[in-house]
Amino acid sequence: YANTNLGIFGQMPRETVGSAVKPVEVAGRDQVKTGPATILSNIPGDEVEQFSIEILRLYPSEDGTRSMMVEVTDPALLSATGGIVQGMSGSPILQDGRLIGAVTHVLVNDPTRGYGILAENMLKQATGEHR
Numbered sequence: 001y002a003n004t005n006l007g008i009f010g011q012m013p014r015e016t017v018g019s020a021v022k023p024v025e026v027a028g029r030d031q032v033k034t035g036p037a038t039i040l041s042n043i044p045g046d047e048v049e050q051f052s053i054e055i056l057r058l059y060p061s062e063d064g065t066r067s068m069m070v071e072v073t074d075p076a077l078l079s080a081t082g083g084i085v086q087g088m089s090g091s092p093i094l095q096d097g098r099l100i101g102a103v104t105h106v107l108v109n110d111p112t113r114g115y116g117i118l119a120e121n122m123l124k125q126a127t128g129e130h131r
Contacts, residue, residue, distance in 0.1 A: 024092075024094070024097070024098065024099045025097070025098045025099070026098060026099045026100075026119045026120070026123065027095065027096070027098035027099065027100045027119065027120070028120055029058075029118055029120050031096070031098065031100070032055070032058060032068070032095060032100045032101075032118065033055065033058075033095070034054075034055045034056060034057065034058065035054065035055055035095075036052065036053075036054060036055075036095070037052075037053050037054070037055050037070070037093055037094060037095040037100065038050045038051060038052055038053060038093070038094045038095075039051050039053050039070075039072075039088075039091045039092065039093050039094070039103060040091055040092045040094065041077075041088055041091040043077065043080050043081060044080070050094075051072065051074035051076065051077040052072075052073045052074040052077075053070045053071060053072050053073055053074065053093070054070065054071045054073050055068055055069075055070055055093075055095065055100075056068075056069045056070065056071050056113070057069040064117070064121065065104045065105070065115065065117045065121075066104065066105065066115040066116075066117070067101060067115070067116060067117050067118040067121060068093075068100075068101065068115065068116045068118065069113060069114070069115055069116075070084075070093065070103070070113065070114055070115070070116050071112055071113045072084060072112050072113075078112065081111075082111050082112070083106065083110075083111035083112035083113070083114075084103060084106035084111055084112070084113075084114040085106070085111065088103050088106075089102075089103055089104055089105075090102050090103065091103040093116050099119045100116075100118065100119055101116040101117050101118045101119045101121075101122075102116060102117055102119070102122070103115075103116050104116055104117050
């Protein structure tokens with residue numbers, strides 16, 4: 001129903017997702033910290049895999065789609081792609097078992113680093129708090 005700078009929003013019936021998928025708790029901004037995290041992505045094909053990253057910096061909430069700087073640390077992902085590549089935007093970022101955000105940008109001069117948006121910012125947009 002909406003395509004905004006903070007995400008694409010719509011509705012998906014629970015039965016479309018299926019019963020094999022477990023919901024993940026969404027972390028609030030106050031639960032996100034610098035340090036280890038993971039991203040979920042499907043680099044080699046249709047299989048989603050988990051890759052290690054580091055949250056390097058958190059930015060003020062008004063920075064929209066660039067809420068945090070991330071660095072890929074996973075040797076397998078670095079070997080396969082060199083870091084963040086086209087098509088990884090939207091890859092979920094997890095920390096301490098919670099969804100904290102999604103990948104949004106890559107640093108062109110350093111593909112091992114990029115930006116992510118906080119899940120909290122996307123939820124606020126979906127509920128109309130950013131309008």
